[in-house]
Amino acid sequence: MTALLSAHDIRKAFSGVTVLQGVSFSVEPGEVHALLGENGAGKSTLLKTLFGIYQADSGVLRVDGQEVTFRGPRDAQRHGVAMIHQELALVPELSVAQNVLLGQEGQGPWLNYRHLNDRARPYLDQVGLQVDPRRPVRQLTIAQQQMVEIARALALQARVIIMDEPTSSLAMQEIEALYGVIRTLTARGVGIVYVSHHFDEIEALADRVTVLRDGQHIATVDQRAVTREQLVSMMVGRDIPALHGQAPRPLGDVRLDVRGLTRRGVFEDVTFQVCAGEIVTLAGLIGSGRTDVLRAVYGADGGVTGTVHLDGEALARRSPDRLMRRGVGFIAEDRRQQGIVPDAPVSLNLLLTSWAKGKVGLGARESRAVVEPLMERLRVRPANPQQIIRRLSGGNQQKVILARWLAAGCTLLLIDEPTRGIDVASKADLYALLDELAAQGVAVLMVSSELPEVLRLSDRVLVMRGGRVAGELSRQEASEERILALATGANADATGYADASD
Amino acid sequence: MQQVTQMQATKRPNVLQQVREAGILAVLLLGALIFSFTVPSFFTVDNVISGIGLSAAINTVVAIGLTYVIITGGIDLSVGSVAALAAVIGADLMQRGTPALLAVLIALAVGALAGLINGLLVTRVKLAPFIVTLGTMTFYRGLALSYTNGQPILSMPDGFKQALGGTVAGLPMPLVIAVLLVILGSLLLRYTKTGQYILAIGGNAEAVRLSGINVSRYTTLTYVISGVMAAVAALVLVAQLGAAEPILGNGWELNAIAAAVVGGASLSGGKGNIVGALLGALLLSMLQNVLTLLNVQAFYQMLATGLIIIGAMVIDRYTRGE
């Protein structure tokens, strides 16, 4: 069978630094070909080369066996290649339908909104996104935006769809929807290139797996013929700590006490506590209001009523800078819009908060003494504090933001989707790190859509549904089924809804 | 329950949006209401139409073009100079006996060409729009001045003056032209692919590029539109004043940017609407009109203008309730 799209012996360097070397890759009709590798291994770079965003320094691309050159995304699209980007590429001011069909509006100069909405509808349905196609994308949660991206790739009617971490901000239900979409597509003979750090997904979907390490092609194997452990060792070339199990932790005093937190139309009457040394997770479906609750606690948005006490003291006028000074840390869900200062070096991004706290001065030696050990510990690649953060891979950017708060220190950490886009090895590191923080007495309030992660880390799980806390589960009570049941409202009585109000 | 929140969320933006767009309109109406009672001879058909409306017409036309540029996140400082260049070339041709229609078309072409040069420097040579149009502002003005040797060109043909500066059905032509262009401009922005791409480029140029759309082409187009609009404004003004001066259009850029921004355009791009530009221009003209009617002394006019611009924006902001 000739491959739909193939790359041979690709080499790509950025200003002299080699990122890909001798990489070959192909995708055949009806197959899902997964690409695996640590953060910074070169996955996104390879995909961008396949999509014409980057031009390889050497090597050839073939479509249906014919040699091609892509000078830009437009060329790739003309050859039936579509891509879902790791960092969302949507126009916030345009509607959902306009985004889905951007560049595909049809013949003639006119824009027919009704027609656009009607045409977008089936793609939105396919991915299971129930939003009004007329809504501006700006108002959607990041998960919903991710679904719009997927719908957009569908609308292109492409023969090859490249998906760069499409699930990194999705929760269970949406991921299931995506599986469905992918299976329909492959049944039609579409080829899928799939990048994910989740082995569940790879196992559920992939036919073949290609592993990259440090820009080198390590192996291409039949997914069913290898085990998870084998893949991991190909990826990282070392052993990683196991991801499971953690004994209940000893808890300190109540650190965070939230009562009746309400933002009209978004979440209502949210009440909970987090103790020192405890990790509490807000779980729920996308759009259930978890992110907004977290932001409200931090004082990031206005229009919130209810009380927040920190160590018994009321925080009346909350704003990020006041809370930071009180020892609260915050990691936002949307890394690019709210996390990084893209054109600044890693060191600035990492030290921003420490400077404000007066923990670190601006001196080169002083900052290196803080930055380098942290980068080492979190395995940030490349380990160069002066690198512009935009040029780091997505996962590495996430690590830098985490390091920001490790450097600054905090007694309460609010963290939204902590492991978004982080590879297995680093995830293990990160879990260990959060455990360690908790052991030091830091209170952690986390939002996570990844159930195994929720179960692995949380001392308690608060499940949100439609802007309200639908139930609370202790570490012993928590299971994927019960969380889901609470989140969807199925069988609410049977799953301890009564525990929710205290 | 989830369904409910989503439906609420769906509805809210529409209502909000209406109020939002109405913000500046509210300011305008509020002002008009207050002045009607306090300023004698303010609220007469004549004053409103040919006093405020007519003097807003030129600024509106220029602001339409600038709104497009601003939406993409650019800026065009050269509009006044482009206007002067188009005006003197068009007027000179008419004076030499070229048929008025042909001269008008050539003047528009001059505007388009000047805009095209701006656009290409921005998109192909990838220079900052501010610096490009600062340079061409000086350059085009120099061209207009050396073309005429600094002299005004007088005595335009009557047909031309009538056509662009006269009245139809009792309404002054400049106002009619401005309103027509506002309608056209709005339609282009809201109901064509081109308009959508321009909005999208301002919102996230990278995303648009990744969708396989030629971002450079559409960005360049906005500068061409801006140049053509400046030329239209220039021709209308020449028809009204009966003379084309090489120093015409001095300071237009600031007035037009002000109108566009007051009307809701954001200089960081992605936002802007043509009706807003009209409202902004009307607001500024109304202000001028009232100060003149009240015979406010020069220095105090400046104080009042500054205060009212800011005051209007504050009211606008709180009406929008963001």
Place this chain on the structure above:
Amino acid sequence: MQQVTQMQATKRPNVLQQVREAGILAVLLLGALIFSFTVPSFFTVDNVISGIGLSAAINTVVAIGLTYVIITGGIDLSVGSVAALAAVIGADLMQRGTPALLAVLIALAVGALAGLINGLLVTRVKLAPFIVTLGTMTFYRGLALSYTNGQPILSMPDGFKQALGGTVAGLPMPLVIAVLLVILGSLLLRYTKTGQYILAIGGNAEAVRLSGINVSRYTTLTYVISGVMAAVAALVLVAQLGAAEPILGNGWELNAIAAAVVGGASLSGGKGNIVGALLGALLLSMLQNVLTLLNVQAFYQMLATGLIIIGAMVIDRYTRGE
């Protein structure tokens, strides 16, 4: 293998960055070299100091302040009017017998206050910087004019004229002050937290805010700096001229923005450097100087200025090789 690549990566940006900053410097030196050979009496101490230096000095000082504002993604159109206001208040006080030093401090305070008002309107009331400073530009000018009733204030004390307008070690004070402020401004931007925050805010204000930094405060600060710099420039000019006029500073904003942008500041924020502002101001002044020396007539000067500004930016771009 990876270690090696990483070391390369560590080194390269520095070299690149140097070349980048050198882009405009290269243009400047290249120009100076060519003109030294082709334009008689260009390369004389007197011409360089009093022909280029003075106007560059004033513009540099204003551009320093504007660079800060521009880095945060803002703009300050009111600098010229703030300068006038500070100048007439300071001069008036001196004329009434206030000790010069006190008068200078009060003038600086006026600049700071005017900047603070701009800053608060931008950060607290959340209005667009363009519209805020457009409004205050008119308002502050009106204040300066009504304060003096439009008259210049003549006869400044000699001590004051000497201190800010005289020479030290053969160098004119305005130039010395400008260079000192460039050094100070660079240090503030590169080697203080405040400077780093200002740069970061321009890069992504929301991210900085969520890092627990008071973005409003630092953004406001840039407007205060801009106001103070305008006041400094005004005082230096008044010392030179020996008189303060309420129409002083007209058009400063455009020159200063041009200097900042030519020097590498990006109007969309996040980028800018103070030395660049100096180089930009020097380039613009040199250009003016050469055209005058060559006795180029006004209209053709405009043509040449426009062409050279764009030409310089093109060279700059290709030197940077992005």
Place this chain on the structure above:
Amino acid sequence: ATFSPDAEKDRIDSTQLTAKFGPVPKLPADTRIGGVMKALSNEYWQLLRKGYQNGARKYGVQVDAQAPSNESDQIGQLSMMNTMMGKGYKAFLLSPQTDANLLPGVQRAKDRQLLTINVNDALVSTTPHFVGNIQRQNGVSVAEYLIKTFPAGGKVAVIEGQPGVYAAGQRTGGFKDTLAKSKFKIVASVPANWDRQQAFNVARDILRKNPDLTAFYANNDTMALGVVEAVKSAGRLGKTLVFGTDGINAAYDSIKKGELTGTVDSFPVLTGEVAMEVTVRLLAGQKLPRVIATPQALVTKANYKQYEQFK
């Protein structure tokens, strides 16, 4: 203490120069004189420049006249003068943008024993000589004409130049002060920043409120011509009079057509020639009075023929 050409005792009319000081002496043909103009964007300044060139030809010297690109680039004008000082000019003809902006330049010129002559517009009190007309008088003559023509008075409006600019203030002041003693009522006095379009708009507003307006006085001709269009479109041509200032060619054309009522011509070409004559005399060592007043006249349809020769 401040210098005022108006009040200056040491003053002579330019027409008397030859009678009092004899024929113009001859200077070496390579004598170079520098002109620092206010701007060249207004025809007035172009005509003055033409006068310089005529005079230079007539008296056998060379002149370079330069101008900054706009009327409010004060530092630019000063730098321009500083720059020109390195080029070996024997004398400078200065038309400053403000009273103060050329002061340091004048001082530097003095230090180098170069001659400076203030030609028109704003006043640099430290220049030893002033050639030009009296700005205040521009407004006064229009006011006097009005008082004479309409003894019963009426409503008038002033279209001012840019607020704070010397010429605008003086012309408006002269006009208003003279009318203060008459039966005229000034119903509006608003700025239009030397701009034709703004003058047009403002004049229309004023006319709408005062349809029975007797006359407009505009601080320069460009604005006056804008006002004329406004008067035309209000159907008041011939009923509301319009006066300008400067005497540019377009104003003459308009007067001939019977549209503009009058302009206070200060004869820029003639002024330029006189300035050059004065410079040559001074360089040759003659001692002249401090102020040499150049003629000005209110030009109307009745008398324009006698003034056209000076164009």
